[in-house]
Amino acid sequence: MATLELIVSEEVVAGPLVRSRRLGLLFWMAIGWMLFVFAVAILAPVLPLPSPTDMDMLERRAPVSALHWLGTDGLGRDELARLIYGARISLTVGLFAPVIGLAIGGALGILAGYFRGRFETLVVGSMDVLLAFPPLILALAVTAYLGQSILNLTCILGVLGIPAFMRVARAATLTLARREFVIAAQALGATHARILVRELLPNVMLPLLAFFLLGVAVTIVVEGALSFLGLGVPPPISSWGSMIGEGRESLEIAPQLAFIPAMALFLTVLSFNLVGDTLKALTDPRQSAL
């Protein structure tokens, strides 16, 4: 089932040595880009940037200049400042929503995989209900009722991520729960709580964290899509999605207004995908066994 549209990677064959070295460089470039975006987004208030919301009607869609490094948008707002402040929104939602999914979904998955029985049926069943809605459509509908705000957006996207994390955690727990160290702990008389927290959690955490990065990529895309449609963050706050949406109006005269945030979004999503995929390949027992 396509949960938050997460894609299962099917990379197995084809020269592991060549691949790992090739991915190595890209991997570090991706990490570098992520760090750069994070740094810029965090430092935004102290950087010498013009205000991202101040309009200047005389300087609409101005070209690149010393004052406006990336020019200005259709309302004369500084494009670079909007891009950087947009990164703050995209990253905030992109990071915190999967944290919700990771916490709730991960916990449910471990409990379901460990205790099995009715509880597992109930959890898996309710996740199936959540999965019965195409994710973007559910997100749209709920935002429409709740109203647009960053908090609402984060919560909705977080809830939508729960089933995916639940599945990963449950699958990992199911295999781990039969392993010797868990049986040994049980034989020593360890309590359920101790086994869950001390034995299972550290082992399940690894695949979950790799999956978390992929979740960040997906969330940034969904947030971008919602903002693009005008249903994400409320204006005048900019997010990459809303900037692309605004740039769409002036594709004929100023295509850069759509393409600059598009490029930033693409590179960021690609970086998270790359790093997540690499870590997943490292932590996936099926693949490391090969």
Added chain:
Amino acid sequence: MLGFVARRLLYLVPVLVAVSLLTFLIASLLPGDLAYVILGDQATPDKVAALRHDMGLDQPIWWRYLGWLGHVLEGDFGRSFRTGQTVLQAVAERLPVSFELMLLAELAALAIGIPLAIACAVRSGSAFDRFMTGSAFGMLSVPAFLSAILLIYLFAVELRWLPATGYVPFSDDPLGNLRCFVLPALTLALGEWPVLMRVLRSDMISTLQEDYIAMARAKGLKPSRILLVHALKPSSLTLVTVTGINIGRLMGGTVIVESVFALPGIGRLLLGAIFTRDLIILQGVVLCVACGYVLMNFIVDMLYAVLDPRIRHGHA
């Protein structure tokens, strides 16, 4: 097989009931009282109370849910208080557009993905293979709204080959109709083909290592026949599932694509309902889409079981 179908069908019932409950709860519990929406901000409390009473909004929630579910089961999904159109009419009017879009997109994605997957699988590990798997990975990071903008810029603004927006009904002008679907379908296909290609490629690589393929080669069969007849069918099991599963992605994608290219499909209906706060249409459309999605998944499950006997006997 019959037992398998029956079991899956039985499982559908609680899922569908829960889906309807969730749809209803989203619409009823969240802020934004229908009576206020209809009457506007200036409504007096008396009027609101009267309308709430007329609409049954003052009754307990479970009672309202049961009433609503009863109507839905009779095929009455409600009526828009803005246009007077029933939900079913509105959906029936828009469905063909979305359906055509999804069908064309899926076909285009298969047309791009299958040949590439075969070509990559034949020369797995080659420079071509690595380049294509790399591009596929890159394409996965391009959301639909990005490729839409790129395609519009390229084909509508720069080259002026195709219209950027607009819709011509098929009955008026079949060719014109297809023309206005080219860019939207391509947009969705660009996001789909990498998924299909990756899945088919890896399945195909493992199939090509089977003994019977070596046997077919030894018999001197033409390589094209081996690939297309002997290897493709057993490799396409996962492809079928993924194609089916991706319908959910595609449905989300159609909302964006229909909005960008101004196609009058379900997605635009949904967005329009959101922007005009037409809650009844919204609720009805979400329910229809979710039910359609659940049924679609059921059909894919069935199809998969037909293709792979291990599934229906529970050995998978």
